[in-house]
Amino acid sequence: xxxxxxxxxxxxxxxxxxxxxxxxxxxxxxxxxxxxxxxxxxxxxxxxxxxxxxxxxxxxxxxxxxxxxxxxxxxxxxxxxxxxxxxxxxxxxxxxxxxxxxxxxxxxxxxxxxxxxxxxxxxxxxxxxxxxxxxxxxxxxxxxxxxxxxxxxxxxxxxxxxxxxxxxxxxxxxxxxxxxxxxxxxxxxxxxxxxxxxxxxxxxxxxxxxxxxxxxxxxxxxxxxxxxxxxxxxxxxxxxxxxxxxxxxxxxxxxxxxxxxxxxxxxxxxxxxxxxxxxxxxxxxxxxxxxxxxxxxxxxxxxxxxxxxxxxxxxxxxxxxxxxxxxxxxxxxxxxxxxxxxxxxxxxxxxxxxxxxxxxxxxxxxxxxxxxxxxxxxxxxxxxxxxxxxxxxxxxxxxxxxxxxxxxxxxxxxxxxxxxxxxxxxxxxxxxxxxxxxxxxxxxxxxxxxxxxxxxxxxxxxxxxxxxxxxxxxxxxxxxxxxxxxxxxxxxxxxxxxxxxxxxxxxxxxxxxxxxxxxxxxxxxxxxxx
Numbered sequence: 001x002x003x004x005x006x007x008x009x010x011x012x013x014x015x016x017x018x019x020x021x022x023x024x025x026x027x028x029x030x031x032x033x034x035x036x037x038x039x040x041x042x043x044x045x046x047x048x049x050x051x052x053x054x055x056x057x058x059x060x061x062x063x064x065x066x067x068x069x070x071x072x073x074x075x076x077x078x079x080x081x082x083x084x085x086x087x088x089x090x091x092x093x094x095x096x097x098x099x100x101x102x103x104x105x106x107x108x109x110x111x112x113x114x115x116x117x118x119x120x121x122x123x124x125x126x127x128x129x130x131x132x133x134x135x136x137x138x139x140x141x142x143x144x145x146x147x148x149x150x151x152x153x154x155x156x157x158x159x160x161x162x163x164x165x166x167x168x169x170x171x172x173x174x175x176x177x178x179x180x181x182x183x184x185x186x187x188x189x190x191x192x193x194x195x196x197x198x199x200x201x202x203x204x205x206x207x208x209x210x211x212x213x214x215x216x217x218x219x220x221x222x223x224x225x226x227x228x229x230x231x232x233x234x235x236x237x238x239x240x241x242x243x244x245x246x247x248x249x250x251x252x253x254x255x256x257x258x259x260x261x262x263x264x265x266x267x268x269x270x271x272x273x274x275x276x277x278x279x280x281x282x283x284x285x286x287x288x289x290x291x292x293x294x295x296x297x298x299x300x301x302x303x304x305x306x307x308x309x310x311x312x313x314x315x316x317x318x319x320x321x322x323x324x325x326x327x328x329x330x331x332x333x334x335x336x337x338x339x340x341x342x343x344x345x346x347x348x349x350x351x352x353x354x355x356x357x358x359x360x361x362x363x364x365x366x367x368x369x370x371x372x373x374x375x376x377x378x379x380x381x382x383x384x385x386x387x388x389x390x391x392x393x394x395x396x397x398x399x400x401x402x403x404x405x406x407x408x409x410x411x412x413x414x415x416x417x418x419x420x421x422x423x424x425x426x427x428x429x430x431x432x433x434x435x436x437x438x439x440x441x442x443x444x445x446x447x448x449x450x451x452x453x454x455x456x457x458x459x460x461x462x463x464x465x466x467x468x469x470x471x472x473x474x475x476x477x478x479x480x481x482x483x484x485x486x487x488x489x490x491x492x493x494x495x496x497x498x499x500x501x502x503x504x505x506x507x508x509x510x511x512x513x514x515x516x517x518x519x520x521x522x523x524x525x526x527x528x529x530x
Contacts, residue, residue: 013217013222015217015221016210016213016214016217019209019210019213019217020209020210020213020214023206023209023210023213024206024210027202027205027206027209028202030202031198031199031201031202034198035191035194035195035198038191038194039191042187042190042191043139043148043184043187046148046182046184046187047137047148047150049182050137050148050150050180050182051137051150051152053080053083053086053150053180053182054150054151054152054178054180055152056080057076057077057080057089057152057178057180058152058154058178060076060080061073061076061077065154070100073100074100077089077090077091077100077101077102078102081102085182085183085186086180086181086182086183087142087145087147087181087182087183088101088102088103088179088180088181089101089102089178089179089180089181090102090103090106090178090179091154091176091177091178091179092111092176092177092179093175093176094175094176095110096110096111097109097110097111098110098111099176137149137150139184142181145183145185146183146184146185146188147181147182147183147184148181148182148183148184149179149180149181149182150179150180150182151177151178151179151180152177152178152180153176153177154175154176154177154178155175156175220248220252221252224247224248224252224255224256225252227244227245227256228244228252228255228256228259231243231244231259231263232259235263235266240263240266240267240270241267242263243260243263243264244256244259244260246260311354318347318351319348319351319352319355322344322347322348322351323348325344326341326344326345326348329341329344371413371415372411372412372413372498373411373412373413374409374410374411374521375409375410375411375412375413375414375417376407376409376410377407377409377410377412377417377442377451377453377518378403378404378407378442379414380412380414380417380418380421381401381403381421381440381442381453382401382403383418384418384421384422384425385399385401385425385440387422388422388425388426388429391426391429392429392438395429395432395433395434395435396434396435397429397432397435397436397437397438398435398436398437398438399438399440400437400438400439400440401440401441402439402440402441402442403441403442404441404442404443404444406444407442407443407444407451408444408451408520408521409451409520409521410451410518410519410520410521411498411518411519411520411521412498412500412518413498416494416497416498417494417498417516417518419490419491419494420491420494420495420502420516421440421453421455421516423487423488423490423491424455424491424514424516425438425440425455426487427487427488428455428456428457428459428512428514429457431457431459431460431511431512432457432458432459436457436458436459436511437457437458438455438456438457438458439454439455439456439457440453440454440455440456441453441454441456442454444520445517448517449519449520450500450501450517450518450519450520451517451518451519451520452515452516452517452518453515453516453518454513454514454515454516455513455514455516456511456512456513456514457511457512457513458510458511459511459512460508460509460511461506461507461508461509461510461511461512462504462506462508462512463508464508467504467506470488470504471488471489471492471502472489495516495518498518498519499519500516500517500518500519501515501516501517502514502515502516502517503515503517
């Protein structure tokens with residue numbers, strides 16, 4: 001597996017090898033065919049030259065043959081035989097005897113009719129009187145020399161049959177044969193030289209073609225494909241900002257452009273998914289915190305309800321008897337009566353304060369009944385503002401009300417929500433002892449179908465380490481010993497009973513903003529959205 005991975009060829013390498021193989025095969029076939037054609041052409045030209053030589057011999061010796069001048073005839077044959085490339089010239093009579101030859105040793109010899117050159121005209125018992133073309137060319141080796149032999153028949157004519165020197169019968173068709181042997185050494189050398197030249201040309205052409213093919217594949221195929229692979233790996237690794245360079249307008253350019261478009265779309269989708277994941281994670285974290293807080297509030301609420309029930313009746317008895325004793329003291333005169341009366345007033349006052357504390361505990365523990373119905377939050381907020389307006393005027397706090405005109409009714413208990421808004425406004429006023437600005441506003445969020453009340457002050461803000469604990473019961477940062485730390489806890493409990501949300505945003509030194517979100521009445525909210 002590892003060896004196979006090491007020798008794995010890429011697309012560009014495969015294309016380059018294919019082009020190289022195709023180029024080499026093409027040029028090799030071209031060279032082979034060219035050499036064959038060149039050799040055939042050379043042989044044809046030599047054969048034509050040999051045929052012309054035999055024709056020249058026949059025409060040059062015709063007169064001497066008619067006169068039967070053998071010396072002149074021999075002289076002509078020897079002169080022609082001395083030409084470069086001509087190895088031998090000889091004349092046969094009809095019986096195959098050599099009558100004349102450039103080689104004197106052959107005079108009078110009879111040629112075997114089954115030998116090369118003769119078998120073409122003597123394939124059987126009866127010779128062919130007129131061979132096709134009138135001449136026969138053949139190739140053969142003689143003593144290691146490549147030769148071309150051409151034979152031409154000497155046909156009988158009226159001049160030959162009527163001549164006084166040597167009369168031939170008129171019915172005799174062939175009188176003899178001229179046989180010329182030409183060496184092919186020059187032709188072979190030329191062909192060999194052409195072969196070497198063509199071989200070098202083919203090798204150079206193949207190398208150049210292969211180099212051009214490799215360069216072309218590298219620039220046009222290998223580099224874009226490598227860039228595409230590298231881009232795919234980077235995108236797979238999470239780099240959705242990577243883009244491929246578009247270097248051409250061909251298919252690879254279209255592929256790079258499509259890759260960039262796809263990556264951009266995937267990046268957009270991933271960004272949306274990540275945003276949704278972040279939003280859902282934040283919602284889950286808020287839900288988890290709300291659940292933990294609800295569980296904590298429920299546990300504390302149960303404890304508060306138990307304590308409230310246990311101490312409510314004794315406190316009521318203490319308060320009643322303190323009032324009775326105080327009333328009886330007013331009817332008697334004795335020393336120290338005023339002191340006792342003052343002590344009874346203290347007992348009555350503290351018992352009443354404990355009663356209020358028990359009442360808050362019962363509200364916090366969700367024991368107080370709730371009467372929910374569609375209510376106008378603007379009216380609820382105005383009532384709460386009216387109750388606290390005198391306190392705000394005394395502290396030189398500017399109150400700004402911004403009520404939404406198209407606010408649909410909220411499904412809530414008006415008295416309990418008024419208590420929540422009043423608690424928030426009182427806390428805001430206490431955060432601005434030297435004056436400031438208190439802004440109370442209402443709005444409707446159609447997306448969540450919630451009515452919202454915002455209470456914003458310009459006080460000193462809430463420290464970051466305190467902010468997570470402000471809704472905890474019995475937690476307070478005020479120095480007044482009469483503070484119970486149940487105000488925001490009770491407000492949080494009431495809002496939760498209404499299936500709503502209460503949140504806070506504070507910047508130290510700039511102020512604090514509380515937001516109470518309550519579900520709108522379904523039918524009324526739909527009408528308001530029209």
